[in-house]
Amino acid sequence: MRGNLFAVAVNLVVLTVRSDRLHVLLIERGEPPFLGHWALPGGFVRPEEDLVHTASRRLDEETGTDTGNAVCGHLEQLASYAAPDRDPRGRVLSVGYLALLPDMPEPTPGGGATASAWCAVDDVPQLAFDHQRILADGVERAKSKLEYTTLAVSFCPDEFTVTDLRRVYEAVWETSLDPRNFQRKVTSTDGFLVPTTTLVTGGRGRPPRLFRRGPATALHPPMLRESHRAGNRPTAQNAASPPGPA
Structure with a gap:
């Protein structure tokens, strides 16, 4: 059984509208793997947390929001991502969450990030891990939900x-x-x-x-x-x- 253990993480697609364009929150990784690459914010699930608590904590840390307050906008589970080779550190299952927020101030990087920024979805560079796919899924979910x-x-x-x-x-x-x-x-x-x-x-x-x-x-x-x-x-x-x- 020990050989079948894997880590569980959460990644956030945090969307807002700025200057009439859809933007996503990105962080610059300050540690390996993908050191210096842009990525979606996220983190590993702590032993005392469930998935939504991890997502809420990371959202609060990266944006300064209070998920118990209306400023949070909307937070929902998106999908699970479990390709065996998605993380070079080992087997990591990531659960994506979608957050929709009103226009927020400039973010302050949290955790192991060296920088964070709002980026127009059309201008997103190549992202770490499989975050390109997670972002695409989040954007399409948002487009569909508005219908x-x-x-x-x-x-x-x-x-x-x-x-x-x-x-x-x-x-x-x-x-x-x-x-x-x-x-x-x-x-x-x-x-x-x-x-x-x-x-x-x-x-x-x-x-x-x-x-x-x-x-x-x-x-x-x-x-x-x-x-x-x-x-x-x-x-x-x-x-x-x-x-x-x-």
Whole structure:
């Protein structure tokens, strides 16, 4: 039995929207293997922890969030990765987690990392281990979830405009949406958004209203990506070129 033992780790795909582009949190490894390579944040599961506690701890350490607080956005288990040769140190099973956050401050590296940065998903360099695949799975999960759930609001602050929300969809789906149709959809979906009494002033024209997250968790009917409406199956793309994190 001793020869069959293996370690269990957690890796995080932490996504946010910055400057109208989807970004992922990366860390620069400060120890072997893959010393100096960019990677997804993560760590080994401690004896006293279950998987979600490890994921929450590492998310807190890397972003300064409090997973017991609304700023966390959303955290869910993604998939398991157990290829025998995925880690040169030995047999390591990694459980991926997906976190969706509002725009966060610049991160501070934790653990054994020498640097950390938000990187546009399209600019991600080659990553350590099998993290390219984990990232691709996380991005596709996020794109899919926005079609049939209300999780897009996890990328928004506590109060936001419909335009803010539309820009989230456009950044995650890498597309442009008709503003009027989008406003009609999200404001007519029961429980998606809760209007506040606050208007954003200072701009031209009619001041937009601020909204908050509503109680609904699902979209009926779903809001499909163009590729789904056309009957095409979307594919997750592995980003693998510089310039990488800024």
